[in-house]
Amino acid sequence: MQRPSGAAARPSGDVLQKFLSSLKDLHVVASVVRDEAETGDALRGILAKAGARSVVVAGIPKRYLGAVKASLAGTDATFVEDLRGRPTDEAVKVLASADAGVTWAANGVALEGALLEIAYDDSARLASALPIVHVALLESSSILPNLAEALPVVGKAVGDAPPDRRPVVTFISGPSKTGDIEMRLLYGVHGPHTVHALVLDWS
Amino acid sequence: MTDNRQELMSKLRRALADRDSSEKFWASMTKARSNRTNLLQKERTLDIHAIKESNKALKASAVADRTLVEEFAENVRRNGGKVFLAKTGQDAIRYVEEVSKRVGAKLIVKAKSLTSDEIDFTKEVEKFGVRAVETDLGELIIQVAGETPVHLVMPAAHKSVQEIATLVSKAVGRDIPPEDQAILKAVRAYLRQLFLTADIGVSGANIGIAESGSIIIETNEGNGRLVTSLPKVHMVIIGMEKIVPKWEDATFLVKGHSASATGQNMTVYVSVTTQHVPLAGSTEGREYHVIILDNGRSRMRDDPWFSEALNCIRCGACMNVCPTYGVAGGHTFGYIYPGPIGIPWTAEVHGLDKATFAHLCVSCGLCKEICPVDINIPMMIAKVKEEEVEENGQLVVNDFFMSSERLAKLASATAPVSNWFIRSGVSRSLMQSLVGVDKRRTLPTFSRKRLRPRVAPLGAGTGSAGKVVFFPDVYADYNDPELGVKAVKVLLALGYRVEVPDLSWSGMPYISYGDLSKATAVAKKNLQSLKGFLDEGYSVVSTEPTAVYMIREVYPTLAPGELADKARDSSFPFFGFIQPKLGELSLRPVFASDAPVGFHIPCHERSVSGGKPAVEFLSAAGYNVQVVENGTCCGMAGTFGMKHGDLGYNLSMEVGDHLFRLFKQSGLKLVATESSVCSMQISDGVGLKVVHPLHAVDAGRGSLST
Numbered sequence: 054m055q056r057p058s059g060a061a062a063r064p065s066g067d068v069l070q071k072f073l074s075s076l077k078d079l080h081v082v083a084s085v086v087r088d089e090a091e092t093g094d095a096l097r098g099i100l101a102k103a104g105a106r107s108v109v110v111a112g113i114p115k116r117y118l119g120a121v122k123a124s125l126a127g128t129d130a131t132f133v134e135d136l137r138g139r140p141t142d143e144a145v146k147v148l149a150s151a152d153a154g155v156t157w158a159a160n161g162v163a164l165e166g167a168l169l170e171i172a173y174d175d176s177a178r179l180a181s182a183l184p185i186v187h188v189a190l191l192e193s194s195s196i197l198p199n200l201a202e203a204l205p206v207v208g209k210a211v212g213d214a215p216p217d218r219r220p221v222v223t224f225i226s227g228p229s230k231t232g233d234i235e236m237r238l239l240y241g242v243h244g245p246h247t248v249h250a251l252v253l254d255w256s
Numbered sequence: 257m258t259d260n261r262q263e264l265m266s267k268l269r270r271a272l273a274d275r276d277s278s279e280k281f282w283a284s285m286t287k288a289r290s291n292r293t294n295l296l297q298k299e300r301t302l303d304i305h306a307i308k309e310s311n312k313a314l315k316a317s318a319v320a321d322r323t324l325v326e327e328f329a330e331n332v333r334r335n336g337g338k339v340f341l342a343k344t345g346q347d348a349i350r351y352v353e354e355v356s357k358r359v360g361a362k363l364i365v366k367a368k369s370l371t372s373d374e375i376d377f378t379k380e381v382e383k384f385g386v387r388a389v390e391t392d393l394g395e396l397i398i399q400v401a402g403e404t405p406v407h408l409v410m411p412a413a414h415k416s417v418q419e420i421a422t423l424v425s426k427a428v429g430r431d432i433p434p435e436d437q438a439i440l441k442a443v444r445a446y447l448r449q450l451f452l453t454a455d456i457g458v459s460g461a462n463i464g465i466a467e468s469g470s471i472i473i474e475t476n477e478g479n480g481r482l483v484t485s486l487p488k489v490h491m492v493i494i495g496m497e498k499i500v501p502k503w504e505d506a507t508f509l510v511k512g513h514s515a516s517a518t519g520q521n522m523t524v525y526v527s528v529t530t531q532h533v534p535l536a537g538s539t540e541g542r543e544y545h546v547i548i549l550d551n552g553r554s555r556m557r558d559d560p561w562f563s564e565a566l567n568c569i570r571c572g573a574c575m576n577v578c579p580t581y582g583v584a585g586g587h588t589f590g591y592i593y594p595g596p597i598g599i600p601w602t603a604e605v606h607g608l609d610k611a612t613f614a615h616l617c618v619s620c621g622l623c624k625e626i627c628p629v630d631i632n633i634p635m636m637i638a639k640v641k642e643e644e645v646e647e648n649g650q651l652v653v654n655d656f657f658m659s660s661e662r663l664a665k666l667a668s669a670t671a672p673v674s675n676w677f678i679r680s681g682v683s684r685s686l687m688q689s690l691v692g693v694d695k696r697r698t699l700p701t702f703s704r705k706r707l708r709p710r711v712a713p714l715g716a717g718t719g720s721a722g723k724v725v726f727f728p729d730v731y732a733d734y735n736d737p738e739l740g741v742k743a744v745k746v747l748l749a750l751g752y753r754v755e756v757p758d759l760s761w762s763g764m765p766y767i768s769y770g771d772l773s774k775a776t777a778v779a780k781k782n783l784q785s786l787k788g789f790l791d792e793g794y795s796v797v798s799t800e801p802t803a804v805y806m807i808r809e810v811y812p813t814l815a816p817g818e819l820a821d822k823a824r825d826s827s828f829p830f831f832g833f834i835q836p837k838l839g840e841l842s843l844r845p846v847f848a849s850d851a852p853v854g855f856h857i858p859c860h861e862r863s864v865s866g867g868k869p870a871v872e873f874l875s876a877a878g879y880n881v882q883v884v885e886n887g888t889c890c891g892m893a894g895t896f897g898m899k900h901g902d903l904g905y906n907l908s909m910e911v912g913d914h915l916f917r918l919f920k921q922s923g924l925k926l927v928a929t930e931s932s933v934c935s936m937q938i939s940d941g942v943g944l945k946v947v948h949p950l951h952a953v954d955a956g957r958g959s960l961s962t
Contacts, residue, residue, distance in 0.1 A: 075521070137537030144536035145486065149452060164301065165511075165522040175485040175535040182481040200522065201507045208503035211468050211530050216335050219470075219530040221485075226522045229478035233394035233412055234420055234436050236284050242393055242440055243447065244478030244525075 068163045069252070072196045075166025076250055079227035080240065083250040085193065089120045092253060096124035096155065096188060099249050103186040105153035109133055111177035112157035117190060117253060121155065133176040144176055154180035154245075158189045158225075159210070161196035161252070162203045167224040168250060169203060171210050178221060187245035189225065193254040200224075258648045260612040267588040268616070268902045272910055277414060281406075281585050282914060284413045288576040289887045291519025292626075299521065307512045308630040314508070315567035315629055318500045319557055324466045325548060328499045331469025335531045337544040345375030348493060348547050352377075352458075353384045355545060359489055361386055361455035365447075367473065367480040368392035369460025370408060370570050371495045371549055373592055374605060377458070388458070391447050391479040400427045406586035407594060409517045409572035414585055447479070457483035458491045462513065462569065463506050464499035470530040471546070472506055474513060474523035481525055488541040490532045496548050497557075497566035509569055512628030516571035552605040561639045565600040567629045574623035574633055579889035579911040580616045589616050596623035600636040608647065614640040615903060618893030619768040620859035621805060634767070635813050641770025653692030653904070654769035657895040661761040664734040667702040675701040694905035697898045698940050700735040700932065707737040708756050711744045719753030721837070723794040725786060726754055727827075729803040730761045731932035742950045743799050743830055749957035750837050755794070759785050762806035764894050772814065779806075779814040783823055790819070796827040799948065801931050802894065804829045805860035829861060829930070831869035831949065843877035844954040847926055852880040853952065854924040856915075856938055858931035859889045870930055870949045877953040881928075884918050891915070892937030909941065916941040928952050 069085070076083040082099075086092040100108060107129040113121050131151070136144040148154075156177065158168035168189045172178040181187045197203045207222045214220060229244030240246045257265070271278060296304055318324060329339040342348035355361070364381060366372065366388055378388040378399060390399040394411040398404070400423040405411030412420065421434035428446040432438055459480055461471035471492055473480045484490050500506065514520040532544035556562045575581055575595035586594030591610040593601040596617065603611035614637055623633040656663075667674035677683045684695035693699075707728050724747050732740035740756070747754045759782050766775035786796060798804050807827040812820040834841075847853075853874060857867035867883070874881045891897060891911030896904060919927065919942045927946045929935050939946040 133536070139536055141535050141538050141540075145452060149448070167522055167526070173533060174537065175533050178481065178485050178533075179535075182478060182485065200510065201504070204503045204507055207528055208465075208468065211470060211528070217531075219335055219468075219533075221530070221533050222528040223481065224522060224526040226520075226524045226526070228524070229476075230524055231393045231440075231477050232410065232518070233392075233397065234439060235280075235415075235417055236287055236410070236413065237436060239436055239440055242444060242477045242479075243391070243482060 068196050068198055069193055072161050072163040072166065073252070075163060079166045081166070081227055081248045081250055083252060085252045085254050087254050087256070089255070092117065092120040092251065093123040095251055096121060099188055100124065100128060100153055103153055103247065105186060107151045108153045108155060109148055109151040109180040109184065110155045111180040112172070113155070113190065114157065121190070133174070133180055136176050137174070145179070148176060148179045148183050151180070151184045153186040153188065154184040155188045155190065156181045158191035158250070159195060160203060160206060161191050161250070162200055162224065163196055164199035165226065167200070167203070167226045169206070170223045170225060171220045172223070173214075173218060173220045175221070178223065181225065182244050185241060185246045187247070188249040188251060190251045190253060193252050260609050261648065264588070264612045264615065265902060268584060268907065271584045271588045272902055272906055277585070278583050278910070280416070281414050282582045284410065285576050285582040286886060288410070288518070292516060292573065292576070293887065295515055295519040295521065302511070302515060302521070304515065304628065307508045307515075307628055310508045311512050311569070311629040312567065314500060314505050318505070319497050319563060319566045321501070324499045324501060325496050328464050328466040328469055329546075329548065331466065332546045335469050337469070337531055337546055340545065340547045342547050342549050342551070345549070345551050348375055348549055349377070349380045351547055352381060352491065355489065355491065356381070356384070356386050356456065359455060359541070359543070361489070363450065363454045364388040364456045364458055365450055365454040365483050365487065366390050366395075367457070367459040367475060367483040368395050369458070369493060370593070371460050372458065372493050373405060375549070375551065377493070389450055391451070391483060392475070392477055393443055396427065396443070396447075397423050400424070404587065404590070404592050405594065406590075407572055407575050408570050451482040451486050454487045456489040456491060457487040458493065459484050461492050461494040461498055463509055464494050465503055465506065466499050466501050467503065468530060470528050472510070473527045473529065474510065474525070475527070476518070476524045478525050481527060484527065484529055485535070489543045489545070490529075491545040491547065493547045493549060496550055496553050513569050513571050516573035516626070516628040556604050562600050562604055562636055564631050565597065565604065565636055567631050568597050568601070569629060571628060573626045573628065577622045577626045577888055579620060579622070579891055580618055580907055582888065583907060583910045584616055589613050596633045596637065597631065599640050600633070603640045603643070608640070608643055611640050612644060614644060617641070618889065618896045619764070620889040620893050621809065621863060622859055622888060624809070625863045632813065635810070638767045638770055638772060638775075642772050645770045650769070651692070653899045656691040656693065657765045657898070658769055658771055658774065660765055660895065661730060664702065664730050668704060668706060668734045671702045671704040688900050692900045692904070693898055694900040697905060698936060699898070700731070700936065702734050703737050705737065707733045707740040708758070710737050710741050711756055714744060714748060716755060717748040717753045718751060721751030723753045723789070723792065724755070725789045725794045725796045726756050727759055727796055727798040727803050728756070729798060729800040732799050735932065739799055739948050739950055742955070743797075746834060746841065746950070746955050747797065749955070750834060750840060755789065757785055757789070762800070762803040764802050764806060767810060768894055768896060775810070776814040779811040779820075783811060783815055783819050786823055787819055790822050790826055794826070795833065796823065797830055797833045798827075799830045799930065799950065801829060801858045801861035801864065804864050808864060829864050829869070831873050831930070832865040835869040835872060838872065838876055841955050841957060843873070845878045846952050846954055849878045849880070851925055852882045854919060854922060854927040854944070855881050855883045856890060856927060856929035856934055857883065857885055858929060858934045859893075861930055867930070870928070874928055874949050874952060879952070882922065882924065884915070884922055884924070886915055886918060890934050890937045892933045894933055897933070897937055908937070912937050912941045919944065926952070
């Protein structure tokens, strides 16, 4: 999976702090993890607390696969990349019955508070759209200051891909929410009720 | 009366009678407004004025650019999608029918799309045997109820949890208790099954990006993501006006939309789609169609009065702030498109006969003030009113108030007899039955001696500080010329040369009641009278917020050109103008200053100064000023609240009641406001003494006292 990133350099602490505080305001549970062990523990903790028995995983880069795989022990985990070639109905069934989705965010957006998901296959998108719990992993160095700087990244990801392989890109700014019942803020009407962000700040 | 007007009046009567629904709906709009206000206060980097300016320029040039639609279409095709340019709604539906039949579709799941509502999508596709289900919770509720959206962003804002539970029970086929979580759970399970089995997903698009052929869809619920991924076929219905050239153009549209719609920094899911990507590696049967809808938009683009309506990004903020929409609701104040922006859209895409609800607009101007694209909605509404009146005739009472200046001249010349007439119950009953002026309204009295002879003995002043034309409008000339005298004295004391030329009134009722030719005539006449002064560097100052609003916001549209621009840039509300020199004045309170003084911000002052300079003036005189407001209009709206019946006094007082309650709770004894008409409304509604700030303060220079 291609992984465009708009920021190669490590962002300043301010950008990370703003990202974390924006996400907090948006009802996203965010934490920073510094190494493989912390990452595995954090993810394991989230999945255990959510009582997730079946998990779908999408787009995790090689460097972090070990940590993610370690945390999935004891769950029924499917990597969406492995669904390729299976009948679509079957693939959808796996995605729709998952208790949690663990996905990769190419970037974070600090000011507005968003996770940028770039998906070249809808199975990756559905991993963050269908389950009631969503955990997004992203690198601390990928956090962009604001939406204005993130849109060119989207433009590049779309423009650089071959015309028949353009990705679908989603800014995710919190759990699925509605205000349609007497304007009360309610979570989880279609998609995730809970969203976690694990900011990978490995040295 | 025409059938459409009769229908409007009976809907309005019902809306006014149903206080319970009206109260709830008003509370929703209040909440929506405060969500936006809270965000703007919290996010100091979110510069809504910059957003407005940028969006306005962007949308104006994008809408005018005839090459964008083709560029966008070309890129969609290049990415493997199919494009259909639909001239009309029927054409669009026919295309959906063709695709549905070809792929053997039985079920369509739909994301929220006003553009599809515009063409009555769900009902139309049912005609050829395809079931279409709305998946946004609000839209689903409305679909099951068989209604149209009451609000663009909150389509079911008028439904109680009990009603929603009943409707959801009907949809899912079992009893759901009226509890949030139970409803949510039932809806999730019910729609999930439909998402998984639907043949076609139909979405709208908030933005189209021409350079890549991508669309941006904003949803909070996430239903848009499922609609555009699970079904094999994804169809987009996009209004041709939504297309902008480049990626970076989207930033302020996205931000302006979420901030204005719901007070969010960003909508939860902002999805960028360029084609129907594979699902689990499979592209079999996966199709992507983009229907670009015209349906009257080309005509609107070429119409100088209505082209700006195409700049709308459907945030619904104009609905949240509109005072009469807040009382009447979107089924009375709306057709398929509700609210202020719904007026020009309805007139243009559904027909003038469906846009009779334009007469519910009271011309407060707040819709333009709040719009994140700075659309001149009030002027478009005035135009729709004019067209409707040309078709169906003017109301007697509107004609009466459009003659206010002539009547004021007459009443002033015949005072005090005219005042006796205005105060007499018998004549007020006559006025009510003959011309439709509500007898419950306290009308202002008239002064025989007008402003000009009163200020003549004061001299024109030295002009060491600058030169000013004082524009009294009707009130400070015919009703309360002493207010004009006080203003002139302050200006003289500050060292200004002051002229009070024989100007016409500002002409606001022509806008309110849709007589744009008369409005244009008065604008041109006043601008001509001001021309010589403006050329010599005079500023134009008024104590009446509406007068400044007309010169700044309305005259440049009615009489465009250098002169109007110069007048706009040289016109100031009285307190805004003197604010920099406030320190040079000696200010003493006229009334007891130990108790706080309430302050009301007139709508027409909001876009001009927000009322702050007047508050500072009162504070500088030693008052403890307490601004009492709910973020919208007091309901008087010029002469609107003087008109008899539902489309006047009754609606006016219903709007006003929300503000009256705040004033009553405040325990204040004295209220100050700059507007002569707001003053009548608050005084009638709350029974408090209401004065212009200049009447609450003794102002002079140094030891000089008035």
